[in-house]
Amino acid sequence: MKTFYIETFGCQMNVHDSEKVIGTLVTQGYSQVDTPEQAELVFYNTCSIRDKAEQKVFHRLQQFKKEHGKGKTFAVLGCVAQQEGEKIFEKAPHVSLVCGSASYNQLPQMLVQLAAGNRRVTGLSLDTEDTFETPFARRDNPHRAYLTIIEGCDKSCAYCVVPFTRGPERSRTSASVMTETRQLEDAGYTEIQLLGQNVNSYRDPSPAGWDFAALLRNMGQAPGIRRVRFTTSHPRDFVKDIVDAIDEHPSLCNHVHLPVQSGSTRILEAMQRMYTRDEYMRRIEWMRNARRPIAISTDIIVGFPGETEADFDATLGLLDEVKFDSIFGFKYSRRPNTPALNLEGQIPEEEKVRRLAIVQEKQRAIQLERHVGYVGVVEECLVEGFNQATGQWIGRTSQNKTLNFLRTDSSEVLAGRYVNVRVTRAGPNSLAGECVN
Ligand code: SAM
Ligand code: SF4
Numbered sequence: 049m050k051t052f053y054i055e056t057f058g059c060q061m062n063v064h065d066s067e068k069v070i071g072t073l074v075t076q077g078y079s080q081v082d083t084p085e086q087a088e089l090v091f092y093n094t095c096s097i098r099d100k101a102e103q104k105v106f107h108r109l110q111q112f113k114k115e116h117g118k119g120k121t122f123a124v125l126g127c128v129a130q131q132e133g134e135k136i137f138e139k140a141p142h143v144s145l146v147c148g149s150a151s152y153n154q155l156p157q158m159l160v161q162l163a164a165g166n167r168r169v170t171g172l173s174l175d176t177e178d179t180f181e182t183p184f185a186r187r188d189n190p191h192r193a194y195l196t197i198i199e200g201c202d203k204s205c206a207y208c209v210v211p212f213t214r215g216p217e218r219s220r221t222s223a224s225v226m227t228e229t230r231q232l233e234d235a236g237y238t239e240i241q242l243l244g245q246n247v248n249s250y251r252d253p254s255p256a257g258w259d260f261a262a263l264l265r266n267m268g269q270a271p272g273i274r275r276v277r278f279t280t281s282h283p284r285d286f287v288k289d290i291v292d293a294i295d296e297h298p299s300l301c302n303h304v305h306l307p308v309q310s311g312s313t314r315i316l317e318a319m320q321r322m323y324t325r326d327e328y329m330r331r332i333e334w335m336r337n338a339r340r341p342i343a344i345s346t347d348i349i350v351g352f353p354g355e356t357e358a359d360f361d362a363t364l365g366l367l368d369e370v371k372f373d374s375i376f377g378f379k380y381s382r383r384p385n386t387p388a389l390n391l392e393g394q395i396p397e398e399e400k401v402r403r404l405a406i407v408q409e410k411q412r413a414i415q416l417e418r419h420v421g422y423v424g425v426v427e428e429c430l431v432e433g434f435n436q437a438t439g440q441w442i443g444r445t446s447q448n449k450t451l452n453f454l455r456t457d458s459s460e461v462l463a464g465r466y467v468n469v470r471v472t473r474a475g476p477n478s479l480a481g482e483c484v485n
Pocket of ligand 1: 059097098207208209210245246280281282306307309347348349378379380381382383
C-alpha cells in the first residue's frame with residue numbers, strides 16, 4: 049500500500065478540500081501517515097490569500113529539496129498551485145503534481161499518471177462547471193462536519209486572489225446537499241457547517257432553484273442536526289430573508305460572519321466591494337432586530353492603498369458602532385494579478401502594523417465589554433473536548449463563543465454532547481462557567 053502525508057494551510061474551505069482529497073486517496077488504496085518522512089507522496093494544500101501564507105509553502109518545499117530523486121513524490125494543491133502553475137516546477141523541481149481546487153475531481157486520473165512515473169502532472173484548468181463532490185470525505189471531527197455548498201467566486205474585490213485561484217462560482221444542487229446532510233445525520237454528526245467563499249450567493253442549479261435562505265430552511269428541519277452554521281457571507285448578497293430563516297429555526301445558529309473590510313465607503317468602493325457603509329449597517333440592523341440575539345463577526349483589512357487617517361477612523365468608528373463579537377484583522381497584502389497590486393498610495397508596512405494594533409486593541413475592549421454581559425446567563429454548549437492543562441471542558445455556544453466549564457459531579461466523557469452551562473466569568477476571547485445539567 050502506498051503512503052501519503054498531507055499538510056493544509058489556510059481557510060476552512062482548504063481544510064474540507066483536504067478531507068475530500070484524503071477520502072479520494074484512501075479509496076484509491078493509499079494510506080495516510082503522520083509525517084512527511086514516512087510518506088511516499090507528500091501533499092501541500094496551499095493558501096495564497098496573503099504573501100505570508102504563500103511563503104510558508106515554499107519554505108516547506110525547500111526543506112525537502114534534498115529528497116529529490118529519492119523516491120518521494122511531492123504535490124502542491126490549492127491556491128498557490130493555481131496561482132503559480134508550472135512555475136512551481138522551476139522553483140521546486142522536486143514537485144511532480146501541481147493542481148488547483150477546480151481540478152480536484154480529476155485527482156484519481158492524476159494519481160494514475162504519477163504512479164506511471166510522469167513527473168510533470170498538472171490540473172490547472174478553471175474552466176469547469178463541476179464541484180468537487182466525493183462520497184469519501186474523511187472528516188476528522190466526529191461531531192461537526194463541513195459541507196461545501198458553493199465553490200469559487202464571481203466577485204472581483206480589488207485585493208483578492210480567490211477569483212483567480214478558485215475559479216467561477218459553482219453551486220451544488222439542493223438534492224446533492226440534502227443527500228449529504230442525511231448521510232451526515234446517519235453517521236452521527238449533529239452540527240453541520242455550510243461552506244463557501246460566499247455561502248449566501250448560493251443558487252441551486254437544479255429546477256428546484258432554491259436560494260440560500262430556502263436551503264437554510266430545509267437544513268433547519270433536518271431531524272438529527274442540532275446546529276447549522278454557515279460561512280462566509282458576503283454583505284452584498286445578504287438578504288433579510290436569511291435573518292427570517294434564523295428566526296424560524298432554532299437549529300440555525302445565531303451567528304453570522306459578515307466581512308465588512310472597511311468602515312469607509314470611499315475605501316469600500318476602491319476595494320470593489322459593491323456595498324456602502326450604510327448598506328452594511330442596514331444588514332446589521334436586521335440582525336439586531338432578530339428574535340434571538342445574533343452574534344456578528346467580521347474581517348477587517350487595514351492599509352488598503354489610499355487609506356487615509358480619516359478612512360481608518362471610519363473603520364474604528366464602525367467597530368464602536370457595531371460592537372462585533374469578534375473580528376479577524378489583516379494588514380493589506382499585495383497579491384499578484386489583483387487590480388489593487390499597482391494602485392498608488394500603498395501604505396508603508398510600519399503604518400499597517402500600527403493600524404492593525406489599534407484595531408485589535410479597540411476590539412479587545414469591545415469583546416470584553418460584550419462578554420461581561422453574559423455573566424449569569426445559561427447557554428447550551430456543544431462539548432468539543434477536555435483541556436488537561438486547565439481541568440475544564442471546552443464548549444461552544446450557538447453564537448460560536450468558547451465557553452470553558454467545570455463539571456464536578458461526574459467524570460463522564462462529555463465530548464460531542466450538548467450541556468447547559470451558566471456563565472460565571474468573562475474574558476475578551478472566551479467565557480467560563482459551570483455546568484448546570
Ligand atoms: N469571500 C469572503 C468575503 O468576501 O467576505 C472572504 C473570503 S477571503 C478568503 C477571507 C478574508 O481574507 C477576506 O475577508 C479579507 O479580509 C482577507 N483578505 C483577502 N485578500 C487579502 C489581501 N490581499 N490582504 C489582506 N487580507 C486579505
Ligand atoms: Fe475574495 Fe471578494 Fe471573492 Fe471574498 S468576495 S473571495 S474577498 S474576491
